[in-house]
Structure formats: structure tokens, C-alpha cells
Amino acid sequence: MAAHLAAVTEAVFSQLPPSVRFSSEDEAFLAGHAPELARLEDHLVQGFYDILFAHAATARVLSSGERAEREMALRRWWRRTLQGPFDTHYWEWQAAVGLIHVRVGVSNPMMIGMWGWTLNALQEALAGKLSLPPQEAGRLMEVFHRLAATVQALTAESYLQNYLAVLANSTGITAELIHRLVAVELAALDPSAHGQKAPTASGV
Amino acid sequence: MAVAEELNSVLGRLRAAVPELSAALVATTDGLPIAHSLNAGDANRLAAMAATALGLGRRICETYGGGEFRETSVSGSEGQMYIYSAGSKAVLGVVARLGANVGLIHLEARDAASQVSQILERR
Numbered sequence: 106m107a108a109h110l111a112a113v114t115e116a117v118f119s120q121l122p123p124s125v126r127f128s129s130e131d132e133a134f135l136a137g138h139a140p141e142l143a144r145l146e147d148h149l150v151q152g153f154y155d156i157l158f159a160h161a162a163t164a165r166v167l168s169s170g171e172r173a174e175r176e177m178a179l180r181r182w183w184r185r186t187l188q189g190p191f192d193t194h195y196w197e198w199q200a201a202v203g204l205i206h207v208r209v210g211v212s213n214p215m216m217i218g219m220w221g222w223t224l225n226a227l228q229e230a231l232a233g234k235l236s237l238p239p240q241e242a243g244r245l246m247e248v249f250h251r252l253a254a255t256v257q258a259l260t261a262e263s264y265l266q267n268y269l270a271v272l273a274n275s276t277g278i279t280a281e282l283i284h285r286l287v288a289v290e291l292a293a294l295d296p297s298a299h300g301q302k303a304p305t306a307s308g309v
Numbered sequence: 310m311a312v313a314e315e316l317n318s319v320l321g322r323l324r325a326a327v328p329e330l331s332a333a334l335v336a337t338t339d340g341l342p343i344a345h346s347l348n349a350g351d352a353n354r355l356a357a358m359a360a361t362a363l364g365l366g367r368r369i370c371e372t373y374g375g376g377e378f379r380e381t382s383v384s385g386s387e388g389q390m391y392i393y394s395a396g397s398k399a400v401l402g403v404v405a406r407l408g409a410n411v412g413l414i415h416l417e418a419r420d421a422a423s424q425v426s427q428i429l430e431r432r
């Protein structure tokens with residue numbers, strides 16, 4: 106049984122501070138540039154899948170069918186994003202991607218890594234291929250960063266919530282109990298013992 | 310009498326009837342301890358584990374068509390833990406030393422689980 110996508114979407118929006126998430130002004134600004142941005146589709150899709158097919162762990166995920174078929178996922182996403190609207194349906198679809206990714210074996214590091222690449226590729230293309238004035242390009246990149254934060258939050262949170270929902274359903278252990286197990290276990294953990302090395306003599 | 314007091318007296322009677330028990334606790338199905346009597350150990354962790362075993366046991370029963378889940382046990386080289394369904398909202402867990410009288414434990418603990426269930430269903 107999957108997590109409720111509407112509930113996941115609502116929870117993510119309530120957690121994201123409004124100033125850091127994609128807004129209606131962002132939507133209007135993006136729509137104004139949609140015709141030029143549409144010209145970047147082939148360039149983005151080519152670069153995105155070149156990277157994924159060149160790396161064993163990501164290539165394995167894409168192994169079924171033709172490359173052109175796999176590319177359709179990103180093409181559809183890019184077209185729908187430029188077309189708008191950014192309504193409940195769009196955001197719930199981004200949450201659904203989390204569920205689709207769990208099913209097909211796309212991890213969050215893969216997804217987040219490719220978001221980083223996409224933002225860099227866009228930044229380069231706005232100044233290069235599209236020759237946008239720096240101010241315009243800068244504003245557009247801010248919009249893309251808020252879009253990235255919102256979509257990544259939805260996809261990653263939905264990935265986690267679906268993972269937990271399936272685990273809860275298959276074992277009969279409620280989500281509340283899973284949260285409790287996590288809390289009990291982490292209460293005994295000393296975070297300062299993790300992720301930090303003892304300082305060296307030079308202090309670096 | 311408050312619910313916690315009632316549950317504690319059920320656990321007290323259970324431990325008096327079976328002296329080989331080293332722990333007895335009642336937890337919600339979400340893993341919160343609501344009454345416990347332990348010689349040692351962490352009630353929070355034991356409660357969460359008992360609720361986990363209950364959830365899994367219920368699902369296993371459903372999957373093989375075993376009807377309503379009643380109890381499960383975990384045996385180690387030094388002792389055993391028995392986990393009983395205590396109605397729809399709770400679980401009863403008891404820990405016994407190796408060599409304890411299993412028949413007596415089941416007899417007393419099943420009765421205690423049904424008392425726990427009655428106390429909580431009344432609320």
C-alpha cells in the first residue's frame with residue numbers, strides 16, 4: 106500500500122518556508138521564458154542520459170528498452186514544467202516520481218546528483234545557447250533553484266514515506282511504531298561521535 | 310483506580326504468581342510503555358520491540374490464515390521473552406530466566422493479557 110500522495114505533498118509544502126519554494130511569481134516568470142527554454146530540451150536530455158548511461162549504477166536502472174524510450178521521462182517532465190500550470194496535479198506528480206523511483210531503483214543520491222547537473226547545465230545554456238542578459242539569466246536561475254528545492258523535497262520525501270508505508274504494511278508495524286523505534290534507537294546515539302574527526306594539530 | 314494503577318497491579322500479581330519472571334510490561338501497539346515492572350533494562354526499548362513482534366505476528370497470522378494473533382516467543386541461550394496480544398490496543402511482554410516453567414507462564418500471562426485488554430477496552 107502506497108503513501109497518500111496528497112498528504113505527502115501537503116506535508117512537504119507545510120515544511121518548506123514559503124520564501125524558498127516555487128511561487129506564483131516564479132510561475133509567471135518561467136511561463137514568460139517558456140518558448141526559448143523549450144529549445145533546450147534536446148541539449149538537456151542528451152547530457153542527462155549521457156551521464157546516466159556512462160555510470161554503471163545508473164545505467165543498470167535504465168537497462169530495459171531503448172534509450173529514446175527512457176529519455177521520454179525527462180522530455181515529458183520538461184515539457185509539462187514549461188507548459189504549467191503548477192497546480193496540485195503537478196506537485197502530486199512530483200511526489201509520485203518518488204514512488205516510481207523506489208519501484209525502478211533510482212536512489213535519492215542519483216536523483217539529487219542529477220538535479221545538480223541540470224541546474225549547472227541550465228545556467229550554462231542561459232548565457233550560452235540562449236544568450237540571455239545576465240540579470241535575466243540570474244533571475245531565471247533563482248526560479249529554477251526554487252523549483253529544484255520544491256521538486257526534490259517532494260520526490261525525496263515521497264520516496265521515504267512510500268518506503269515506510271510499504272514496510273509498515275508488509276510487517277503490520279504501524280508508521281507511528283516505526284517512528285517510535287527510530288526515536289528510541291536514536292535517543293541512545295551520541296551524534297558527536299559520528300561524522301567528525303578529532304581535530305588535528307593544525308586545527309584543519 | 311487509574312488505568313496505570315490497575316495495569317500495575319495486574320503486572321504485580323503476575324510477577325508474584327511466576328517468580329522466575331525478570332520483567333513484565335504492557336505497551337501500546339505503537340510501542341509506548343504504559344505499565345512495567347522490570348528488574349533491569351530499558352522499558353522504552355522493550356516496549357517498542359514487543360509492539361514490533363506483535364505487529365509482525367499479526368501480519369504472519371493473517372498471511373497463513375491463522376486467525377487472530379495470540380502470542381509469540383523469542384528464546385535465547387539465557388532466557389525467553391513471551392509476547393501476548395492484549396486486546397486491540399496493547400501488548401503484554403514478559404521475560405523469563407532459562408528453565409522457567411513455561412506452562413505456568415502461559416497460564417498466568419494469558420490471564421493477565423485478558424485483564425489488560427478488559428481494562429483498556431473499558432476506557
Ligand code: HEM
Pocket residue numbers: 157163164166167174175178179181182202205206209211215216217219220223
Ligand atoms: C533531475 C532528476 C530527475 C527528475 C526530475 C526525474 C523525473 C522523472 C519523472 C517525471 C518520471 C515519471 C515519468 C512519468 O510519469 O511518466 C521519472 C521516472 C523515471 N525515472 Fe526519473 N527523474 C530524475 C532522476 C532520475 C535518475 C537519476 C534516473 C536513473 C538513474 C531516473 C530514472 C527514471 C526511470 C527508470 C523512470 C521510470 C520511467 C521510465 O524510464 O520509463 N530518474 N523520473
